[in-house]
Amino acid sequence: NFRNASIPKENRFSKCDLCTLVKEEKDRSISVRKRDRLSAMLTEHLNQQMTERRHYYRNRERARLEPSEYLSFIIDGMDQNKTNIPHFGRQSKTGSSLWCLKTHLTGVICHGYGALAFFDVLQWPHDSNLTVSILLQALLMVEFLPEKLLLQMDNCDRENKNRFVLSFLALLVQFDVFKEVKFTSQFLQYMNH
Numbered sequence: 001n002f003r004n005a006s007i008p009k010e011n012r013f014s015k016c017d018l019c020t021l022v023k024e025e026k027d028r029s030i031s032v033r034k035r036d037r038l039s040a041m042l043t044e045h046l047n048q049q050m051t052e053r054r055h056y057y058r059n060r061e062r063a064r065l066e067p068s069e070y071l072s073f074i075i076d077g078m079d080q081n082k083t084n085i086p087h088f089g090r091q092s093k094t095g096s097s098l099w100c101l102k103t104h105l106t107g108v109i110c111h112g113y114g115a116l117a118f119f120d121v122l123q124w125p126h127d128s129n130l131t132v133s134i135l136l137q138a139l140l141m142v143e144f145l146p147e148k149l150l151l152q153m154d155n156c157d158r159e160n161k162n163r164f165v166l167s168f169l170a171l172l173v174q175f176d177v178f179k180e181v182k183f184t185s186q187f188l189q190y191m192n193h
Contacts, residue, residue, distance in 0.1 A: 018045055055184065059150040063111040071178075072111040072150040073138060075131070077104060106130070108138045116141065128164035135168070139177075147179040154185060 063072035084100040108116040
């Protein structure tokens with residue numbers, strides 16, 4: 001009985017850049033042929049995203065069903081504008097000029113163990129050092145480390161997909177922390193105009 005509750009027509013989550021670009025281009029286009037090509041591009045992109053999700057869901061289930069063999073983490077940071085303090089659902093002109101404490105949240109889901117949250121107030125650069133530190137803290141909180149780590153992070157070169165993070169993952173194998181580490185990142189595709 002939530003008669004006074006309403007669900008917004010448009011959700012407030014940020015949208016995929018490619019999806020947004022293609023939809024905007026499609027809205028502007030008057031050519032049926034171009035609109036069809038853009039629709040096909042969007043469908044292919046959505047299928048690739050679904051394939052990635054299925055892969056992640058398989059890894060998540062492996063860790064839940066076989067915890068003695070697999071550990072699965074997903075790590076992601078939250079949009080900083082949503083974690084500023086104070087945070088207002090609706091921003092007035094007066095509120096928009098107020099000083100805010102800038103905070104950042106990185107979440108880690110350790111499948112089979114639970115979720116972890118790491119807050120910082122931007123006292124560190126958001127780069128591979130932060131990613132490796134958070135990954136190390138998450139590993140230290142797990143009671144038992146199996147042979148295989150399945151790690152999912154987004155495609156950010158600055159924070160995740162770079163030589164420093166990959167070197168750290170290689171060290172985990174070299175020092176026999178894990179026999180195998182599988183790192184996957186979200187597929188990223190750019191649209192050519």
